[in-house]
Amino acid sequence: MWKLFSRGGVKGQVSLDAVIAILFLLIIFSLIGYNVLNTANSFKESEKVERAHATIDVFENYVLTAYSKEIAINATFEPMGDLNYTIYFSNKSIPVTNLTYITFEPNGTHVVINGAPEMSSNENLDKNEVKISFGEFYVSRIIPTDIK
């Protein structure tokens, strides 16, 4: 064990060396600790955004596939862990709070999307815009096919 109390001076006194040493250790560990926490946090945030983009990507892929192959697709969307989200397009919105079924049906020049449950929204997006809101942030994309 290191001797943290002075040998020669007044008994029970903490030496200046020990104080400096403790301060030094505190600085180092707070530095590392701050970085660890910050890194974990930023990875968590970036993972969230990545998955948000992945979700909108999947949505776009379903639209494109339904359109170009002329097939109706019944897809499932799930919340990201405990993070719920809402999909907005034209004047509709589909909240995804648990396993949600969304159908993509091609109709000539556009793709008709229906979800259960489906609500009307006052967002009134462009006919080829889709937006997914996660509460604290949202991602949106212009897709090459018209959707209704």
Add this chain to the structure above:
Amino acid sequence: MIIKSKLKSNKGYVFTYEAIVVAMLFVILFYITYFTYSHNYLSFQEERRNIEDFEKANLMADMLFKEHEFPSDNYAPDYKGFLGNLTIRYGNSKKIPGTFDVYAIDSLDTNNTNTVKCVHFNVSIDNYDSNVNTTYIEYIAEYGNNSYVKTRNLLVPIKTYRYSNTSRIYEILKEGDILYFAVGNSSELVYINASINISSNEEDEEAIFSVNGVPFKLTVNNTPYITGFGKVIATYNSEGYEPNEIRLLNTTNNVPINISIVYNQSSTIYVVKLRPYNISCVIDMEYLFR
């Protein structure tokens, strides 16, 4: 034990330079791990995004091929009527699957101005002939540095034509071609003959046709031969122009075959001739996904 002795000063209790070096080593080690991890994480994300771009380009190409299916809207109104009767044969989609219309406008230009710059079709068709098109599009063959190219073998309408006041049409068919024709009034078919342009000492051509779904095997030479196609040819009906289909499925020496279709009186005759070509959709990845 060594670390402990290194950390401890022999003379007093103050942390030695060695102790500071050890602490620094911990910090450096931490940062090396941190940088490695974040580097791997970021490059994984980057790689995943690249893969997704390719997937997207593939889906985009499918979509663009779909938008270019024949017939597009860019034809004269009466000709569209004929095309409408033709597409009924292929179901409800109002388009013929596996076709590429050279007169289709890239409908993307209304949606996303960026896309038009990055997408083009590589179409090298000898010549296409039309007197019923309402647009003309120049397809340029051009490849960027980072292009996604999807090639398909598609039927291209190389001839979309309206013959006014005609009783006889003459078409040249190659192996794989599909000819559709419809006649405008109650005129009746006289005959359809087939011939090839070869000198008399060359061998005859064996050809297999499918006329309105019925197979015909003919031996064709340079003397026009009256075919039995007339038995299965539909004429004008009260509901409109009834398209007839002649497909040249197979020839022995790949010699083009001349077809003459003769009616008993002059009328409007609509014709569309489809020929398979390789069409490439080129998507410039560098601009599309920025």
